[in-house]
Amino acid sequence: xxxxxxxxxxxxxxxxxxxxxxxxxSSSVPPYLFWYVQYPNQGLQLLLKYTTGxxxxxxxxxxxxxxxxxxxxxxxxxxxxxMSDAAEYFCAVSGNDKIIFGKGTRLHILP
Amino acid sequence: xxxxxxSPRYKVAKRGQDVALRxxxxxxxxxxxxxxxxxxxxxxxxxxxxxxxxxDKSGLPSDRFFAERPEGSVSTLxxxxxxxxxxxxxxxxxxxxxxxxxxxxxxxxxxxxxxx
Numbered sequence: 001x002x003x004x005x006x007x008x009x010x011x012x013x014x015x016x017x018x019x020x021x022x023x024x025x026s027s028s029v030p031p032y033l034f035w036y037v038q039y040p041n042q043g044l045q046l047l048l049k050y051t052t053g054x055x056x057x058x059x060x061x062x063x064x065x066x067x068x069x070x071x072x073x074x075x076x077x078x079x080x081x082x083m084s085d086a087a088e089y090f091c092a093v094s095g096n097d098k099i100i101f102g103k104g105t106r107l108h109i110l111p
Numbered sequence: 112x113x114x115x116x117x118s119p120r121y122k123v124a125k126r127g128q129d130v131a132l133r134x135x136x137x138x139x140x141x142x143x144x145x146x147x148x149x150x151x152x153x154x155x156x157x158x159x160x161x162x163x164x165x166x167d168k169s170g171l172p173s174d175r176f177f178a179e180r181p182e183g184s185v186s187t188l189x190x191x192x193x194x195x196x197x198x199x200x201x202x203x204x205x206x207x208x209x210x211x212x213x214x215x216x217x218x219x220x221x222x223x224x225x226x227x
Contacts, residue, residue, distance in 0.1 A: 006153075009151075034215075036216075041220075042220065043114075043115070043202070043218035043219055043220045043221065044154070044202070044204075044216075044218040045218070046215045046216070049215065090153050090154070096167075097159055097161075097166060097167055097209070098144070098156050098159055098167060098170075099144070099156075099216060100156060101146075101153040101154045101155075101156075102153050103151075103152055103153040104151075104152070104153045
């Protein structure tokens with residue numbers, strides 16, 4: 001069975017600081033991994049995904065994530081936070097015809 | 112339409128009432144998913160359709176929950192005899208192919224159900 005664990009339900013960073021949102025996964029097969037973002041009053045949208053190939057994946061709005069098989073991790077980073085990054089972020093893993101989501105991390109940006 | 116459309120956006124039901132939530136996926140999308148998102152939680156898988164076939168309904172919490180997609184496009188999630196614990200946002204998502212291959216789900220804005 002597949003699952004994801006997101007460490008920290010709330011993360012606060014200052015504007016311009018590094019953003020790091022943590023995700024660890026469990027999968028019995030080579031995983032496909034995703035990060036989705038949910039802005040207030042909007043639907044979830046895909047930030048980036050890892051399927052095969054390059055382990056460092058770049059997404060929209062300057063975000064990137066690195067697949068580390070040895071650590072079963074897929075952490076999301078952005079070098080410099082912007083106020084518009086305030087949202088809820090969900091890590092997800094695919095398997096058995098469905099995509100399983102973590103509980104989410106709410107990112108707060110401090111001025 | 113250009114995106115996934117869900118209706119109603121908000122629904123208030125008295126305990127014991129039946130509700131029906133509608134999802135219009137992006138035209139031509141093969142896969143359709145329903146998720147339940149409780150307050151402060153991530154989306155929890157309910158059920159999955161590939162065209163009109165319901166391939167996985169393992170996430171439906173009880174036999175009060177029923178979903179259909181009879182013509183392989185519009186889908187309806189029905190909840191019978193609603194209970195307070197059914198209060199949540201119900202998300203619909205579609206994908207042009209097999210979602211686990213393409214990796215991208217296109218989500219609607221959700222239907223927020225409040226059961227009093």
